[in-house]
Amino acid sequence: xxxxxxxxxxxxxxxxxxxxxFRCLVQEGPDGLCAGDIATRLKLTPATLSFHLKELSRAGLxxxxxxxxxxxxxxxxxxxxxxxxxxxxxxxxxxxxxVGCTPASAEAAR
Amino acid sequence: xxxxxxxxxxxxxxxxxxxxxFRCLVQEGPDGLCAGDIATRLKLTPATLSFHLKELSRAGLxxxxxxxxxxxxxxxxxxxxxxxxxxxxxxxxxxxxxVGCTPASAEAAR
DNA sequence: CTTTTATTTCGACGATTATAAAAATATGAA
DNA sequence: TTCATATTTTTATAATCGTCGAAATAAAAG
Numbered sequence: 348x349x350x351x352x353x354x355x356x357x358x359x360x361x362x363x364x365x366x367x368x369f370r371c372l373v374q375e376g377p378d379g380l381c382a383g384d385i386a387t388r389l390k391l392t393p394a395t396l397s398f399h400l401k402e403l404s405r406a407g408l409x410x411x412x413x414x415x416x417x418x419x420x421x422x423x424x425x426x427x428x429x430x431x432x433x434x435x436x437x438x439x440x441x442x443x444x445x446v447g448c449t450p451a452s453a454e455a456a457r
Numbered sequence: 458x459x460x461x462x463x464x465x466x467x468x469x470x471x472x473x474x475x476x477x478x479f480r481c482l483v484q485e486g487p488d489g490l491c492a493g494d495i496a497t498r499l500k501l502t503p504a505t506l507s508f509h510l511k512e513l514s515r516a517g518l519x520x521x522x523x524x525x526x527x528x529x530x531x532x533x534x535x536x537x538x539x540x541x542x543x544x545x546x547x548x549x550x551x552x553x554x555x556v557g558c559t560p561a562s563a564e565a566a567r
Numbered sequence: 568c569t570t571t572t573a574t575t576t577c578g579a580c581g582a583t584t585a586t587a588a589a590a591a592t593a594t595g596a597a
Numbered sequence: 598t599t600c601a602t603a604t605t606t607t608t609a610t611a612a613t614c615g616t617c618g619a620a621a622t623a624a625a626a627g
Contacts, residue, residue: 350480354473360544361467362615366460370547382574395616397575402614416573416624427544434470434541437480472585492604504587507605512584526594526603 348433352407356430359406364391365399369408372422379410379421458543462517466540469516474501475509479518482532489520489531 360366367389372379380388386396400420403409407426412419470476477499482489490498496506510530513519517536522529 350473350476354471354476357467357471357476361464361471363460363464364615366464366467366547370460373547383572386574392617393574394576394618398615398617401575413624418574431541431544434537434544437476437483474585493602496604502587503604504589504606505585508585508587511605523594528604 348429353430353433356406356408356426359403359408362399362402364389364395365403368396368399369403369422372409372420375421377421377424379412379419381414381417381419383417385420458539463540463543466516466518466536469513469518472509472512474499474505475513478506478509479513479532482519482530485531487531487534489522489529491524491527491529493527495530 360369368385371385371388382393382396382400385391385400386393389396391399400409400411404411404420408423409420410423411421470479478495481495481498492503492506492510495501495510496503499506501509510519510521514521514530518533519530520533521531
């Protein structure tokens with residue numbers, strides 16, 4: 348992955364509302380949620396939500412599909428995984444990183 | 458890790474110059490580099506570099522130590538690892554994530 | 568066709584960010 | 598002390614960002 352793309356994806360996630368949206372969608376799984384439900388859960392106005400969904404999509408972190416009047420959004424796990432791989436390399440890829448090459452355990456992350 | 462902190466760290470890394478600084482420091486290892494050397498390598502003016510170093514430090518991603526007139530900066534691998542753990546949970550923690558819970562291999566990340 | 572519902576786009580606003588020249592601070596050398 | 602070097606802080610400016618009301622678009626229902 349190019350640094351540019353990593354920056355783009357990091358920037359997409361580096362915002363409270365957007366990280367909340369992404370986490371919400373990850374919890375929900377591959378089927379995703381329609382925009383309205385996300386807006387209700389996170390208490391975002393439609394305009395604001397749409398702005399953030401576009402931002403996450405532009406970064407390649409979301410997939411979307413239309414079903415009638417509803418548009419369902421779901422995480423692009425592959426893209427997120429590629430980002431994690433990039434970060435792992437850039438955190439632990441150096442020969443002198445003493446922490447090891449696997450991300451912290453779930454405990455450490457909480 | 459709280460979402461707030463994750464956002465702060467993601468934001469710190471979500472900028473071309475700062476990601477380059479961090480990657481440069483990771484490559485260099487725990488001993489770090491002094492500000493001047495970073496500025497030379499990445500061709501940043503002292504003021505701009507200082508701004509970014511402060512930003513990365515504020516997010517807890519850098520450690521620094523003074524040696525004479527020089528200030529050496531090095532990555533805080535533990536902090537970065539905690540961030541990776543947080544993201545891993547939020548990418549693969551959902552029951553329905555089909556990609557598995559380890560970040561992509563080094564190949565996929567390139 | 569008209570109405571209702573879901574979502575996006577537009578327009579405006581204040582807030583934050585990235586940059587860098589210039590001044591200030593701090594440390595070591597002469 | 599005086600000078601030179603390393604880094605930060607200050608100040609200013611242009612650009613980007615997050616938010617939301619209002620209008621526009623799209624799709625289904627009556």
